[in-house]
Amino acid sequence: MNYKDLVEKALKAKENAYAPYSKFKVGAALLSNKEEVFTGCNVENASFGLTNCAERTAIFKAVSDGKKDFKAIALASDSDKIITPCGACRQVLLEFGPHIDVVMANNKGEYKVNKVMDLIPNGFDTEYLEEENKK
Numbered sequence: 001m002n003y004k005d006l007v008e009k010a011l012k013a014k015e016n017a018y019a020p021y022s023k024f025k026v027g028a029a030l031l032s033n034k035e036e037v038f039t040g041c042n043v044e045n046a047s048f049g050l051t052n053c054a055e056r057t058a059i060f061k062a063v064s065d066g067k068k069d070f071k072a073i074a075l076a077s078d079s080d081k082i083i084t085p086c087g088a089c090r091q092v093l094l095e096f097g098p099h100i101d102v103v104m105a106n107n108k109g110e111y112k113v114n115k116v117m118d119l120i121p122n123g124f125d126t127e128y129l130e131e132e133n134k135k
C-alpha cells in the first residue's frame with residue numbers, strides 16, 4: 001500500500017477517537033510487512049495520564065494479533081499542522097524497529113516521512129537487555 005492510502009486510513013481511524021478532554025482526535029494506520037493494516041485512535045480517560053495515543057493503540061492491536069514486523073505507520077489529526085508522535089510512542093515504535101517509516105500527516109493528507117531511528121536517536125532498545133542476559 002502506498003503512503004497516501006495509508007494516510008487516508010489514519011484520517012478515517014481518527015473519527016473513532018475518544019478525546020472528550022483534549023478534543024484532539026488522532027488516527028493511526030500501521031502497515032505490516034505482509035501489507036496488513038492495523039488502525040488505532042487515541043483513547044482518553046478521566047484520569048488523564050491513562051490516555052493511550054493512536055499510534056500505540058495501533059501497535060498493541062497488531063502485536064496482540066501476532067504481528068511484529070512493520071513497514072510504516074501513518075498518523076494524522078484534525079490539525080493543518082503535520083503531527084509528530086510523542087516520546088512514549090517513539091519509544092514503543094523503536095521496540096519493533098528503527099527502520100519503520102513514520103508517515104506524519106495533516107488534515108489535508110499532506111505528509112512527511114522519517115524513520116523511527118531518526119525520531120529517537122540513541123533510544124533505549126532491547127540490545128541493552130540482551131547484553132545483561134548474557135552475563
Ligand SMILES: O=c1ccn([C@H]2C[C@H](O)[C@@H](CO)O2)c(=O)[nH]1
Nearest residue numbers: 022024026042053054084085086
Ligand atoms: O502523536 C500523538 C499526539 C497526541 N495524541 C493524543 C493524546 C491525547 O489524547 C491528545 C492530546 O495530546 O492527542 C496522539 O494520540 N498521538
Ligand SMILES: [Zn+2]
Nearest residue numbers: 053086088089
Ligand atoms: Zn504518543
